Amino acid sequence: MQDLSHYLNGEHVAGTSGRFSDVYNPATGEVQARCPLASVEEVNQAVEIAAAAQPAWGAVNPQRRARVMMKFVDLLNRDMDKLAEALSREHGKTLPDAKGDVQRGLEVVEYCIGAPQMLKGEFTDSAGPGIDMYSMRQPLGVTAGITPFNFPAMIPMWMFAPAIACGNAFILKPSERDPSVPLMLAELMEEAGLPKGILQVVNGDKEAVDAILDHPVIQSIGFVGSTPIAEYIYGRGCSNGKRVQCFGGAKNHMIVMPDADMDQAADALIGAGYGAAGERCMAISVAVPVGDETADRLIEKLVPRIEKLKVGPYTAGDDVDYGPVVTAAAKENILRLVQSGVDQGAELVVDGRDFSLQGYEDGFFVGPHLFDRVTPDMDIYRKEIFGPVLSTVRAGSYEEALGLAMDHEYGNGTAIFTRDGDTARDFAARVNIGMVGINVPIPVPLAYHTFGGWKKSGFGDLNQHGPDAFKFYTRTKTVTSRWPSGLKEGGEFHFKAMD
Ligand code: NAD
Secondary structure (H helix, E strand, O other): OEEOOEEEOOEEEOOOOOOEEEEEEOOOOEEEEEEEOOOHHHHHHHHHHHHHHHHHHHHOOHHHHHHHHHHHHHHHHHOHHHHHHHHHHHHOOOHHHHHHHHHHHHHHHHHHOOHHHHOOOEEEEEEEOOEEEEEEEEEOOEEEEEOOOOOOOHHHHHHHHHHHHOOOEEEEEOOOOOOHHHHHHHHHHHHOOOOOOOEEEOOOOHHHHHHHHHOOOEEEEEEEOOHHHHHHHHHHHHHOOOEEEEEOOOOEEEEEOOOOOHHHHHHHHHHHHHHHHHOOOOOEEEEEEEOHHHHHHHHHHHHHHHHOOOEOOHHHOOOOOEOOOOOHHHHHHHHHHHHHHHHOOOEEEEOOOOOOOOOOOOOOOOOOEEEEOOOOOOHHHHOOOOOOEEEEOOEOOHHHHHHHHHHOOEEOEEEEEOOOHHHHHHHHHHOOOOEEEEOOOOOOOOOOOOEOOEEOOEEOOOOEOHHHHHHHOEEEEEEEEEOHHHEOHHHOEOOHHHO
16 A cells, blocks of 8 residues: 655655555545655644745746746646546546546636736835835745645645745645645646745644644645634634635525526536535535425426436546545435434435445445425535535525525525526625526636635635735735935925926
């Protein structure tokens, strides 16, 4: 079995803490590698290296930094198949999904090629007699990011690409469940021309995270993961005086109005509810049909589509709809919540509990589930399941449907399916959720917009990628300058052009 490493100062370095966690092949249930779990000393070493390397990188002009990003994009495309295979092997998602994971990260890297434009700052000529005023965006220094298992390529790139394009050094603490792709990305950044020590990967668990949170040299922390950990990291990071942005869990509602194209809505729910086994923070986990007739029509369309879903390992071909979930513990948690739904009185219309795949009996596969007549007090409604389970909550009116989405503690994404422009517009304007789709089930903003949820799905002022990333990873300094030639004797302003 392979022992994975950390990536420090341009080298793969074996873990020295003596602590490891198992990395599974979720399709077979086998342990395929061990991930080293860093000690405080190993984190401190990474910070020391980053702090030594960062000033020179921060002084490199933005255009040259952007060229590293350009080359990195080429290398990502060159190695796309290799990256996707490594990602699927540890995460379990299908190869097309794994390529999508790399691609959505790559698009943010492309956006970061615009760093020279984004970092230009502002200038006011003649703000007063002989006075000019300008602001510049300077790198923070050493920055860090802690990422979840479900997008092991995309989310690290969403963080390290803007951080590094802005002139910072970045320490990545990826998920210990699928750490191989982040290590490969760090190697590729160096092949693209990044100096050693600017992007490092420290693998680990809470011990490494706490060391990052408490290290005085680290200036900012980005986190994506579950809400309880997001709240913890936000609180501890902020109280240590760091700039922190944390993105947490989700329970995304899709409202289906009676006038919606029901086939389109059902297709959308299949992709958004069951794609990637529901392990997406932008997955739709709650369908809210408005009116019983709409609900009946929707369920009727959903059931045959769900029954046709092909669940299997990534090696079984591109027609597999979704793969296993990430660990046995994740599978148990999903099945426990499904059972709670049954116990609390929801109607299990499609029951995937007995799902098993011949030849992969030890894999972490979960069959698709569909619940109807779910009510807001049930655990399956309140909690994030993060599995292939779609709950239907029947609403009597548009206002009731809107109220459901608004009252839920999570506020990551939501969607409405309707042909009525007024209703769609009202929904987009009033709903207290960060990302809204109109006849689009997973409204993930593109790289040049920003990504972020509200309520318990996002903590901090700035979103991920887009213009916000350049604000998050820089500090603004404003300079006011006065030169004597702008003044006449006695201090009166000298308008050269008017004399
Ligand atoms: P997680 O919270 O278990 O882990 C995320 C990271 O935190 C990992 O690097 C992990 O090592 C670390 N961590 C775990 N426990 C910790 C602790 N006690 N102290 C300090 N650090 C700890 O999340 P996950 O299971 O890897 O990912 C799934 C979750 O992420 C879901 O809730 C999903 O909705 C969320 N997510 C949110 C977004 C978003 O943009 N809002 C995107 C992707 C995933």
